[in-house]
């Protein structure tokens with residue numbers, strides 16, 4: 001104990017230190033154990049309203065999902081088709097129109113990203129394989145608020161390969177390392 005410091009004060013420092021360690025530990029645990037920080041979006045988008053009520057197809061907003069590697073996310077241009085003028089009565093819909101009139105690009109964020117050296121295409125799985133979006137993305141299209149983490153594909157990187165391999169094994173598709181690691 002440094003000279004002049006009372007035992008009581010250093011006791012408090014001790015408690016503060018323990019709390020700080022616990023706090024940092026909790027943050028690190030969330031980031032590493034769940035595979036990343038929560039994903040935040042510029043707008044609380046409501047899939048259900050657009051897919052069920054308005055009957056928009058997935059391709060309307062995820063343009064390349066049948067013929068590309070990446071499905072693509074929509075931005076200001078797509079939302080402007082309707083929201084250039086006010087739609088509905090909710091505050092969040094009003095905010096979309098306001099952001100668009102300010103020239104905001106409405107950049108949405110992906111929930112997860114495969115490593116660049118892993119080969120995956122939507123074309124192969126959706127157009128050729130005929131798989132439903134749900135088999136890899138769960139019921140995101142029926143959600144009323146954006147999820148902050150992927151629903152089915154594991155957030156945790158070390159669990160991801162197992163997700164791909166489980167299905168490939170089940171349907172008799174490639175387990176060859178070079179098919180995915182090119």
Ligand code: HEC
Nearest residue numbers: 043044045046074078079081082087088089090092093096
């Ligand atoms: C084809 C037209 C159309 C397109 C394209 C469209 N919307 Fe909408 N959106 C609507 C309509 C109509 C409503 C109001 C529905 C209601 O209130 O029942 C709405 C409602 C909303 C709401 C409010 C939802 C709620 O919970 O009340 C948000 C947020 C929203 N849209 C965001 C977006 C974003 C972001 C995009 C672009 C990615 C987009 N919309 C593209 C027509 C569209």
Ligand code: HEC
Nearest residue numbers: 045050051056057058061108110111112133137140141146
């Ligand atoms: C009107 C536009 C619109 C339509 C139609 C739409 N989406 Fe989306 N989608 C979005 C937006 C905006 C986001 C990002 C915000 C969010 O997650 O809600 C998104 C995100 C997603 C993601 C998350 C991707 C990731 O980062 O992991 C999936 C999966 C998805 N949509 C699937 C679907 C499916 C399946 C359909 C059709 C049944 C569909 N969407 C229809 C606008 C749309």
Ligand code: HEC
Nearest residue numbers: 119120124125128129135163164167168171173174179180
């Ligand atoms: C729900 C089942 C399922 C999941 C999950 C899945 N796949 Fe596939 N995969 C398939 C099917 C089915 C095909 C064959 C499609 C066709 O051409 O008919 C395929 C084909 C492929 C091919 C082409 C293989 C070859 O012979 O060249 C690659 C590469 C691939 N998948 C990568 C992945 C990766 C990476 C993941 C995980 C991120 C993944 N897959 C997850 C079902 C799945």
Ligand code: HEC
Nearest residue numbers: 058062065070071072073112113114125126131132133136
């Ligand atoms: C076999 C699994 C699988 C199926 C089926 C599948 N996806 Fe995906 N999806 C993925 C993977 C893996 C990623 C991440 C790709 C990356 O980061 O390179 C992804 C990413 C996305 C994204 C984020 C933007 C992007 O392009 O990366 C959207 C949106 C999306 N998918 C929509 C859809 C829709 C809509 C369908 C159905 C028409 C669908 N997906 C079917 C596995 C799948």
Ligand code: HEC
Nearest residue numbers: 113114115118157158160161164165168174175176177180
């Ligand atoms: C069907 C696709 C697929 C096949 C087949 C496959 N992998 Fe993977 N592998 C992946 C995906 C997806 C990841 C996770 C990528 C990420 O971090 O986003 C991965 C990750 C890895 C990693 C990093 C592990 C980690 O914990 O980060 C290694 C090492 C690896 N794979 C080796 C192999 C070897 C060796 C084989 C053959 C025995 C193989 N893979 C076959 C898709 C595949």
